[in-house]
Amino acid sequence: MERTTGTLADGREIVWYDRAGTARRPTPDPRDLPPAASSSQLRLDPLTGDWITVASHRQTRTYLPPADECPLCPSRDGRHTEIPSADYQVVAFENRFPSFSLGSGADQVVDDGLFQARPGLGRCEVVCFTSDHDTSFTGLTPQQARLVVDAWADRTRELGRIGSVDYVFPFENRGVEIGVTLQHPHGQIYAYPYLPPVAARELARAEAYAAEHGRNLFGDIIEAERRAGTRVLVETDEWIVFLPYAARWPIEVHLYPTRRVRDLPELDDAQRDDFARVYLDVLRRLDGLYSQPTPYIASWQQAPTRQHREEAWLHLELLSVRRAEGKVKFLAGSESGQGGWVNDGEPEQLAERLRSA
The missing domain is CATH 3.30.428.10 (HIT-like)
Structure with missing residues (x-):
């Protein structure tokens, strides 16, 4: 597997995963984006002991765009997406609307005995399984599916090295019945700052x-x-x-x-x-x-x-x-x-x- 790391216009990390022998250089992202800024807070439920994430910035995330406006397709024909390359095999990048963020600050801390809160110091990533918008994981070849497994393993290793991360969770949601908001074949990875229930x-x-x-x-x-x-x-x-x-x-x-x-x-x-x-x-x-x-x-x-x-x-x-x-x-x-x-x-x-x- 070949691994190529780059940076998106707002400072988020992107990683291309290609089969061995593929020659790739990181492609600059020409978009004019403000620096990535998001914060999340973990609030402790005093009744159950569960941590609940509050991430209000996610209300503005992209919702069911038409295929010709998909942000997970390659950047082609003058249209710039989240992946600044004309083609790719597998790509992982920091979510633009994350549930957890390493930028969450000390102002998120609360502790008055009953109500407790702390910064949601984790990371969320998107993993695109293929550049083909019109397929699904089911339509991948075994070789492409194996490349996705390699990407999951690499991201688990890398995200697990973040000091605040306690658990790395790769997952895929498929289908409108599940609540999927982007139809391109993709999954996500949540790097939790706690051990989920x-x-x-x-x-x-x-x-x-x-x-x-x-x-x-x-x-x-x-x-x-x-x-x-x-x-x-x-x-x-x-x-x-x-x-x-x-x-x-x-x-x-x-x-x-x-x-x-x-x-x-x-x-x-x-x-x-x-x-x-x-x-x-x-x-x-x-x-x-x-x-x-x-x-x-x-x-x-x-x-x-x-x-x-x-x-x-x-x-x-x-x-x-x-x-x-x-x-x-x-x-x-x-x-x-x-x-x-x-x-x-x-x-x-x-x-x-x-x-x-």
């Missing part, structure tokens, strides 16, 4: 399980799913894919490397190559369920940057709100009001449908 809960359960049983919780889940077999979708030498026993979402699929690694940078070449093939197969099966492409959220769960790494097992959690043709699941009273999840379908039945898709 889902990761914290999974890791706490894994640590408690190890203390009680002397084994890794994630590894035992893999073995239990393998023995049951009814929810396993795909298994290769390097990856196992299954629908979890207690799935929350109408469609929920988990992808684990069969050999434990803690985070994306620890994946070796064989695991990266096989993930690209397996993941594309899974996405195409999801798209075969209904007449329209399946909306989804793909979230990487990996070890935090410094603490709680001992029991971590990298995996991808893939979920969709689509529950039937033309219907989506809304998080209504029980889910939103009490966190009491109700799944209208059985994971075993959906696994059979996906195996046949």
Whole structure:
């Protein structure tokens, strides 16, 4: 992989990722932009202990532009976008409307006992999977998907070196049902200045399980799913894919490397190559369920940057709100009001449908 670093007109970093042997020089960004300036504040919810991010500048972010005004396409024909090059393979750059910012200052600090706040000192990036506006991750070649994996791993390593960052979270939102505001195939990376609740809960359960049983919780889940077999979708030498026993979402699929690694940078070449093939197969099966492409959220769960790494097992959690043709699941009273999840379908039945898709 070739890595080329540049700077956008307002001072934000951009990184091009190209397959080995590609010759590229960073292209100047000719736009007249004011220096990047944003701030966010973390407020502690005294009832739950959760950190809530307040980032009011995000209200003005770009919303569903037409294809000929897409800010993630290459800069061509006199139109300048966020990527100042006529073509690219994979690109990552600092989000212009970030939820976290290294520029957040001391004026964000509050501590009166009950109400507490601190600066949201993290970083948010956009990762463009391809320069082709009219495709999706599902349409990538295995070689291009592998390049995306390499970019995720590199960004995890680089963002994890920021002193204020506790957790690096690459993810993709696809589909208007999910709330996507840009149609170009892309994902994001949040470098959190705290350990987010889902990761914290999974890791706490894994640590408690190890203390009680002397084994890794994630590894035992893999073995239990393998023995049951009814929810396993795909298994290769390097990856196992299954629908979890207690799935929350109408469609929920988990992808684990069969050999434990803690985070994306620890994946070796064989695991990266096989993930690209397996993941594309899974996405195409999801798209075969209904007449329209399946909306989804793909979230990487990996070890935090410094603490709680001992029991971590990298995996991808893939979920969709689509529950039937033309219907989506809304998080209504029980889910939103009490966190009491109700799944209208059985994971075993959906696994059979996906195996046949």
